[in-house]
Amino acid sequence: MSGQMNFLMNKNLKITYVNLYMFIIYIIIFLHLGFLNIFSEFDTKAVFISAILSIICFLIYLNQPYKEEIKSKWVIFYTLGVIVAFFVQLGRLSSVGSNLTLIQAIMFYDFIFLSLLIFPLYEILIHNHEIFIKNTVILVFLALLMRLGIWCLYNFTTIRFNNYIIHAEDWTRPVFGRMFMRVNNTCLDGLTFVYLAKKLLIDNEHKTSAMFGILFMYLYVIFVSQFRMQLIAFTLILLIFTYKSSASSRKKYLNILFLLSFICIAILIFSNKIGSFFNTFFTTDLNYGGSTQTRLLGIDYLFNRWKTINPWLGIGFIANEVEVIEGTYWLSDYGFLIAIVQYGIVGGIIQVIPFIVGIIDSIKRFYKKNTVYEIGLTIYLLIIGISFNLLENTNYIVIPLYIAFILYSSNERIRE
Numbered sequence: 214m215s216g217q218m219n220f221l222m223n224k225n226l227k228i229t230y231v232n233l234y235m236f237i238i239y240i241i242i243f244l245h246l247g248f249l250n251i252f253s254e255f256d257t258k259a260v261f262i263s264a265i266l267s268i269i270c271f272l273i274y275l276n277q278p279y280k281e282e283i284k285s286k287w288v289i290f291y292t293l294g295v296i297v298a299f300f301v302q303l304g305r306l307s308s309v310g311s312n313l314t315l316i317q318a319i320m321f322y323d324f325i326f327l328s329l330l331i332f333p334l335y336e337i338l339i340h341n342h343e344i345f346i347k348n349t350v351i352l353v354f355l356a357l358l359m360r361l362g363i364w365c366l367y368n369f370t371t372i373r374f375n376n377y378i379i380h381a382e383d384w385t386r387p388v389f390g391r392m393f394m395r396v397n398n399t400c401l402d403g404l405t406f407v408y409l410a411k412k413l414l415i416d417n418e419h420k421t422s423a424m425f426g427i428l429f430m431y432l433y434v435i436f437v438s439q440f441r442m443q444l445i446a447f448t449l450i451l452l453i454f455t456y457k458s459s460a461s462s463r464k465k466y467l468n469i470l471f472l473l474s475f476i477c478i479a480i481l482i483f484s485n486k487i488g489s490f491f492n493t494f495f496t497t498d499l500n501y502g503g504s505t506q507t508r509l510l511g512i513d514y515l516f517n518r519w520k521t522i523n524p525w526l527g528i529g530f531i532a533n534e535v536e537v538i539e540g541t542y543w544l545s546d547y548g549f550l551i552a553i554v555q556y557g558i559v560g561g562i563i564q565v566i567p568f569i570v571g572i573i574d575s576i577k578r579f580y581k582k583n584t585v586y587e588i589g590l591t592i593y594l595l596i597i598g599i600s601f602n603l604l605e606n607t608n609y610i611v612i613p614l615y616i617a618f619i620l621y622s623s624n625e626r627i628r629e
Contacts, residue, residue, distance in 0.1 A: 230273070230277045230333075230336065231336055231337055231340045232341075233273065234270060234273075234274070234334070234336060234337055235341065235344075235345055235348075237269070237270045237333075238330065238333070238334065238345075239348065239352070240266060241263040241267065241327070242352055244260075244263055244607075245263065245607045245610045246352055246353065246356035246400070246401070247259075247356060247360075247377075247607065248355075248356060248359065250376060250377040250378050251359070251376045251378060253377065254377040256377070256606055256607055257320050257606070259607060260320075260324045260606045260609075261320055263324070263610070264323040264324065264325075264327065267326050267328075267329045267330050268326055268329060270329070270330060270333050271330070271332065271333065273333070274333045274336070277336075280336065281335060281336055281624075283335065283620060284623075285570075285623060287566060287570060288331060288616060288620065291328070291563060291566050291567060291616070292328050292329065292331060294560075294563035294566075295325050295328050295563060298325075298556055298559075298560040298563060299322060299323075299325045299326075301526070301560075302322070302526075302527075302529045302530050302555075302556070302560075303315065303319065303530070305526065305529045306529065306530060309522050309523070309531075311530055311531050312531055313530055313532055317532075321533075321606065322530050324605065324606050324607075324609040327610055327612070327613055328612070328613055329613075330613040330614075331613045331616045331617055331620075334613055334617035335617045335620045335621065338617055338618065338620075338621040339621065339624065342621070346404070346408055346586075347408075349404065349405075350404070350408050350409075352401075353399055353402065353404070353405040354405070354426070354429075356399050357398075357399060357402075357429075357430075359378070360378055360398075360399075360437065361433065361437060363376065363378050363379060363396060364393075364394070364395075364396040364436075364437045367379065367382065368393050378396060378397075379396055380397060386439050388435065388439065393436060393437075393439070395437065395438060396437050396438060397438055398433070398434065398437075398438040398440055398443060400608045400609075400611055401610070401611060401614075402430065403446070403589075403590055403594065403597065403611065404590065405430070406427070406430055406446075406447055406450060406593070407450060407586055407590060408586075409423045409426040409427050409430070410423075410427065410450050410454045411454070411585050411586070411589070414451070414454040414455055414457075415454060415457065415582075415585055427447075427451075431444070431447060442596055442597055442599060442600050443597065445596055446592060446593045446596040446597055449592055449596065450589050450592050450593060453589075453592060457580070457588070508542075508547070510542075511535075511542035511543075511546065511547065512547065512550065514535075514537060514542060515528070515542070515547065515550075515551075516554065518554075519553070519557075523557060524558055525557045525558050525559055526557040526559065526560065527553065527554055527557030527558075527561070528554055528555055529555065530555070531544070531555075533545055533605065544602055544605070545602040545605055546600060546601070546602070547602060548597075548598045548599045548601055548603075549565060549568075549598045549599070551602050551604060551605075552564040552565055552604055564604060567612065567615060567616050567619065568591070568594065568595060568598070571587060571590070571591040571594075571615065571619055572591060572595070574587060575587055575588045578622060578623075583621065583622055584622040586618040587615075587618045587619050587621075587622040590614075590615045590618060594611070
């Protein structure tokens with residue numbers, strides 16, 4: 214009888230803590246999705262509040278009894294490593310000639326404390342992952358609908374109002390011959406798309422709503438954000454999930470043959486469009502060539518600075534916007550390269566450890582059912598990370614989420 218009471222007490226305590234973690238992390242996600250940017254420029258404040266909440270959440274976690282055991286010790290190394298790197302870079306501000314004051318550097322780079330959320334997030338995924346992910350997806354769709362509304366106002370009406378959702382009114386690109394002002398995507402689009410693809414292709418649940426959700430996200434990327442790498446990531450996730458689903462089916466080879474036939478037919482029908490799409494990544498493209506050329510010049514500039522200052526410790530903390538004689542370079546445009554450039558060889562290796570683990574684990578556990586989110590996010594983040602810096606302010610929330618999913622997938626007791 215006493216053993217049963219202890220079990221019930223342990224379970225109830227875990228549920229209470231998990232609910233508290235979920236409440237705190239919902240607030241953080243809400244802040245990172247940019248809802249408050251309609252009223253003021255809130256990104257820096259949002260990250261600062263999120264960093265404080267992350268520390269509080271972690272302190273609560275440390276006091277939680279009956280925690281789930283985390284056997285992957287690399288997570289401890291990673292968390293300590295990125296926090297130590299943060300303080301090392303703060304101490305180097307003056308020696309590297311940073312254009313930030315100490316207070317500015319703390320405010321711009323305090324997102325690193327969100328890494329502490331890995332541990333409470335793992336507790337959430339173990340005990341209540343379906344509700345947590347579903348509610349997160351709802352928040353993401355609300356954020357996308359808000360951004361879509363602003364995009365429609367600016368592209369199809371004369372209504373203008375002060376907000377910080379849009380990057381700039383002249384931040385435009387043509388789509389099918391018409392010039393549209395762009396509005397950014399959210400930091401959690403990847404998780405949302407993986408959730409929908411899982412429902413459609415793996416779980417075979419709510420297929421109609423999942424299809425509409427996927428269609429909406431494709432159209433948003435094509436017309437609103439015009440984020441080319443995201444289109445590639447979405448498509449590859451669908452293909453890999455189709456194969457993963459087919460691999461466990463009785464009609465495995467028939468399904469794979471159907472998939473390959475579909476890809477071949479699509480390539481033949483849309484060969485001109487596909488060719489035009491990939492041409493946008495070359496400097497010779499009329500619409501996108503200038504952007505590509507600027508990025509290449511930026512890479513050359515940043516790596517020269519990296520070699521001059523300190524290859525082992527990097528160029529340190531600087532503002533996202535780098536102004537030089539040739540123009541303006543944005544650190545957010547350089548993906549994983551920035552990890553090496555800013556943190557050096559030592560810090561850069563620490564920063565990319567989760568992705569290395571994610572790749573190896575996704576391959577090893579590909580046919581396991583509970584690896585779907587890990588595989589999907591690995592694909593998405595690796596592709597997006599080529600040209601988009603995940604290691605900055607409001608984007609960073611996806612990293613602790615990703616690591617928590619890696620831990621979740623490696624828990625052999627979990628059966629979905």
